[in-house]
Each structure stands twice: as structure tokens, then as C-alpha cells.
Amino acid sequence: MRHVRHAFAWLGGITFIVICLVVVAGFVVRTRMVPQLERNIFVTHSPSTDTPQTYGAPYHIVSIDSHGRSLQAWTVDAGADTPALLLFHGNGQTIHDFAQVQAYLFHHHVSSMSFDYSGFGASTGKPTIQNLNQDAKAAWGAFARWAGSARPKFVIGYSLGTGAVLHNVDAFVPQPLGVVVYGAFSSAKKLVQYISPRMPVWLVTIMPDLWDNVEAAQTLREPLLVLAGMDDTNVPPSMGRRIALFAEAGNSHSAFVLIPDVGHGGIVDHIGSVWPSILAFVHKLTAPEIKQSTQPVIPAPSTDPMSSTPATDN
Numbered sequence: 001m002r003h004v005r006h007a008f009a010w011l012g013g014i015t016f017i018v019i020c021l022v023v024v025a026g027f028v029v030r031t032r033m034v035p036q037l038e039r040n041i042f043v044t045h046s047p048s049t050d051t052p053q054t055y056g057a058p059y060h061i062v063s064i065d066s067h068g069r070s071l072q073a074w075t076v077d078a079g080a081d082t083p084a085l086l087l088f089h090g091n092g093q094t095i096h097d098f099a100q101v102q103a104y105l106f107h108h109h110v111s112s113m114s115f116d117y118s119g120f121g122a123s124t125g126k127p128t129i130q131n132l133n134q135d136a137k138a139a140w141g142a143f144a145r146w147a148g149s150a151r152p153k154f155v156i157g158y159s160l161g162t163g164a165v166l167h168n169v170d171a172f173v174p175q176p177l178g179v180v181v182y183g184a185f186s187s188a189k190k191l192v193q194y195i196s197p198r199m200p201v202w203l204v205t206i207m208p209d210l211w212d213n214v215e216a217a218q219t220l221r222e223p224l225l226v227l228a229g230m231d232d233t234n235v236p237p238s239m240g241r242r243i244a245l246f247a248e249a250g251n252s253h254s255a256f257v258l259i260p261d262v263g264h265g266g267i268v269d270h271i272g273s274v275w276p277s278i279l280a281f282v283h284k285l286t287a288p289e290i291k292q293s294t295q296p297v298i299p300a301p302s303t304d305p306m307s308s309t310p311a312t313d314n
Contacts, residue, residue: 042127043092044120050096051311052076055103061311062146064115066138069125073115073139074311075146076102083286084147085154086140086176087114088161090183094121097268104271108279111151113143117164129210136168144174152177152286156278158267159183159235163211166220166243175222178253178285180278182227182267186239187212213239217246223253225281227274229262253285 052059057076064071074095085105087098095114105112117135118125125131140155147153155176157165162184169179185191188210217224226244228237237258244256257277259266266274 041091042119044094044127046092046094046097046121048094048096048099050099052099052102052106053311055100057103057106059102059311062113062115062142064138064142066118066125066131066135069118069131069135070123071115071118071135071139072122073113073142074099074102075113076106076111078106078109078111080148080150082109082111082151083154083177083282084111084113084143084151085156085282086143087112088136088155088157088165089114089116090159090161093158093268096121101268101271101275104275108275110279110282111147113139113146115139132164133168136164137171140168140172144172149174152282154178154180154282154285156180156182157184159185159264162213163188166213166216167211169222170219178223178225178281179220180225180227180281181213181240181243182274183229183232183235183264184213184226184240184243185211185235186214186242190239191235213243214246217243218250220247220250220254223251223281223285225254225278226256227267227277228256228258229264229266229270229274230258230260231262232264232266234264255281 052074060075060077062073062075064073072095087101089095089098094116098114102112102114115135116123117127118131119127144153153174153176155165155169155172157163157180159182162181165179165181166184169176189212224244224247226240226247228235228240230237241256241258244254247254248256259270259273259277262270262273
């Protein structure tokens with residue numbers, strides 16, 4: 001029996017060592033995978049050169065400091081008594097891609113700020129998950145100072161931006177009145193699996209899940225509006241529905257809206273189809289707080305402590 005016990009003890013020791021080696025190997029692989037994924041995932045430029053002024057809306061160019069990196073941002077002020085939205089764009093986009101959206105909001109009496117993440121567009125630094133998380137908080141701080149204490153504040157994330165929004169919104173001060181996401185993925189890992197269904201199971205298993213939006217939605221305190229295009233082939237609408245399901249459990253004002261005949265880019269390509277639902281959500285939450293203006297107001301020169309320059313298109 002003593003030999004048997006020694007044999008089992010020896011096997012147990014070997015098993016423990018093997019498990020430790022597997023865990024260490026997995027950690028090393030995961031650590032090396034993140035920079036590789038970041039290099040392959042992020043597309044930081046766009047061919048668009050539009051500005052809000054292209055569509056008849058005056059705007060200011062703003063510089064936001066994010067841990068020593070300079071983020072380019074645009075503000076469009078529709079008046080002191082209007083709601084204000086902070087816009088997080090998608091991968092392969094810059095603030096130029098949301099120029100028409102900002103003009104649309106201006107003409108519907110809603111103020112907005114858009115910005116480029118680190119390494120995107122004219123912003124400095126490198127595009128990494130850590131930097132984007134820092135950028136989200138820095139941008140919200142700048143946005144809140146610009147919007148002022150009286151205006152109801154909302155945050156909107158599209159595609160890539162949904163991860164940055166949902167994983168950092170709890171740290172925003174003051175808290176937004178509501179959160180909107182369009183083309184949201186349930187988690188980064190699930191999205192990779194959807195895009196690359198032939199990826200080896202072992203690789204999927206050890207892959208780090210950089211952003212898990214379903215998990216983030218479970219602790220969200222603010223009302224969440226999740227929108228998805230019915231024809232979205234980049235991110236299946238079922239992912240957005242799952243996010244909304246978990247958000248609704250914690251906040252009854254959360255909802256899921258499926259928009260027909262619209263794809264992944266609908267938030268910028270089909271503004272008239274997507275944004276009415278967003279504006280309805282905004283006005284529903286702001287109605288008790290502010291009286292909507294009937295005409296947009298041309299903003300006076302900015303006195304915000306951020307670096308801000310009136311912009312004109314040549």
C-alpha cells in the first residue's frame with residue numbers, strides 16, 4: 001500500500017506540474033497575442049474628408065489630452081438648452097465619418113462631440129485596448145466640461161466604440177443620462193469566432209477576451225438602447241439582443257431595436273432610418289429635465305478650458 005500511495009503522490013505531483021506549465025504557457029501566449037491582435041485589428045484611417053460644415057453645421061476643433069496623447073475632437077453646439085451626445089466611432093473610421101451625423105443632430109437641436117482614438121485620424125499615440133480605455137475616460141471628461149452642468153449628457157458607441165463605451169461608462173463623471181450602442185458585439189472573442197469559424201478550438205480557448213459587452217451590460221446603471229441593423233453581416237443582431245437582455249435585467253428603461261433594411265454601417269449610411277430611434281430615446285429621458293429649443297443656435301466663441309478653435313472649410 002505504501003508503494004501505491006507513493007505512486008499516486010508522484011502522479012499527483014506530476015499532474016500539478018503539468019497544470020502549472022499549461023497555465024504559464026497559456027498566460028505567455030495570451031500576453032503575446034494581445035499586441036498581435038491589436039496590430040491586426042485596428043484600421044485607423046478613413047478616406048472621408050467631410051466635416052460638419054460640409055452639411056451646414058458650424059463646428060470647433062478641440063484637442064483632448066489623454067495621458068500625454070493628443071486626441072482630435074470636434075464639437076457642434078446646437079444651443080445651451082439642448083441635449084449633448086458624445087460619439088464613439090467604429091473601426092476603420094475617423095471623426096470625418098460622423099460629420100453628417102453631427103450636422104443631422106445640430107439641425108435636430110442636439111449638440112455633439114466626436115473624437116478620434118489614439119492613433120486614429122489626426123490623434124497621436126498608438127491604438128491599443130489600454131489606450132482606448134484611457135481615451136474613453138479622457139474624452140468624457142472633456143465632453144462633460146464642454147457641455148456644462150445643465151445639459152443632459154448621453155454617450156453613443158458604434159461597433160468598435162461599443163466596447164470602449166460599455167467597459168468605461170461606469171467611470172464617467174458625471175454619469176450619462178443614457179447609453180446607446182449600434183452594431184455591438186457580445187464579446188471580442190465571440191466576434192472573432194463568428195468572423196473566423198475555422199479557427200482551431202484550442203486557439204479560441206486561450207484567446208484573451210479583450211472586451212465582453214454582455215458582462216459589462218450586467219452592471220450598467222444607466223438606461224441602454226441597443227440598436228442593430230437587420231441586414232448586418234459583420235456583427236449578427238443576435239449579439240446586440242443578448243446585450244440588451246442582460247441590460248434590461250438591471251434597468252427597465254433599456255431596450256433593443258432591430259432596424260429593417262439596414263446593415264452594419266447604417267448609423268452613418270442610413271441616418272434617416274437609424275437616428276430617429278436614438279433621438280426618441282434621448283428626448284424621452286430628457287423631457288422632464290429640459291425644454292427643447294425650436295431653432296438651433298449658432299454658438300458663440302468657445303470659452304471652454306480645452307484647446308478649441310473655430311473651424312472653417314476651405
